[in-house]
Amino acid sequence: MKIGEFAELNNVTAKMLRHYDEMGLLKPAEIDLCTGYRSYKQEQSHQLNWIIILKNLDFSLSEIKEVLNGPTEGKKIVDQLIRKRIEIISSLNEQTQKKIAIDQLIKILEKEGFHMEKQFDLLNIAQTSVHEIKKNIPNMEVFLESANSIAALCSEKDSISVFRFDISHFKQVNDEFGFDVGDSVIVACFQIIESNVKKHLSHAAIGRAHGDEFVVFAAAGVEEIEKTARSIIQDMGTYNFAKIGCNKEMGCYIGGLVSQQKSNTDIRRLIEDSIEAINHAREKGPNAIAIETIET
Incomplete structure (x- = not known):
């Protein structure tokens, strides 16, 4: 099928497929030597699905290429997945700390008598309260x-x-x-x-x-x-x-x-x-x- 049809079938863009071709991630089944048009087979959707899944899990295109280029040791794939999970958890930890700091700031503003309709000077908040916020910022x-x-x-x-x-x-x-x-x-x-x-x-x-x-x-x-x-x-x-x-x-x-x-x-x-x-x-x-x- 033509590149446009294959793209529509898999909810991706033709531009993305061309990029994956240039990267060596997903080569067309055939390329017309006269027109340069790319065509794909339906069974190539399986490989494309794996590319999309791994990309959504923050694997780089080069990492995806390495994984999909041929049989890979199971331990190596699991190690890569574990590393990605660690990176995600680390990021979540930082976001959680920021949320805690924001919650504390909201409480302090409410305690200090903050009202939307009034002007408010952050520099007038007690230093001890500000220190508590700073202490919890990642x-x-x-x-x-x-x-x-x-x-x-x-x-x-x-x-x-x-x-x-x-x-x-x-x-x-x-x-x-x-x-x-x-x-x-x-x-x-x-x-x-x-x-x-x-x-x-x-x-x-x-x-x-x-x-x-x-x-x-x-x-x-x-x-x-x-x-x-x-x-x-x-x-x-x-x-x-x-x-x-x-x-x-x-x-x-x-x-x-x-x-x-x-x-x-x-x-x-x-x-x-x-x-x-x-x-x-x-x-x-x-x-x-x-x-x-x-x-x-």
């Missing part, structure tokens, strides 16, 4: 800068680690006791993490991944990270959350990666990849630890 770049500074101090024989902390069933806290109590629980958990990181790890940086999840980067090996994780879980178990309004036993998940420091180590990628490790901890249940050793 600032992964600052965390990454600290992480890179720590990595720069390490030799290629040293281990570097990333681990994530997530509160188990945190949504139930907000649902049962309200968001103010939820915020207090998050602060308490941060203090528990911070005290244990300072106690067990010499060189470490703590960042907030999103609402109820924290990430730690450290110059440390498996033994040190596992010891820190166990200590955090122990302190979670003995902390009196009832005194801050949460009449519920709180648990957590801790998952992380340990790698040997190398000159070409991508710290940002290591941090993103640690999302998969904490997913493994979640699969085990509350107060589970999943620390994995990887090659970078």
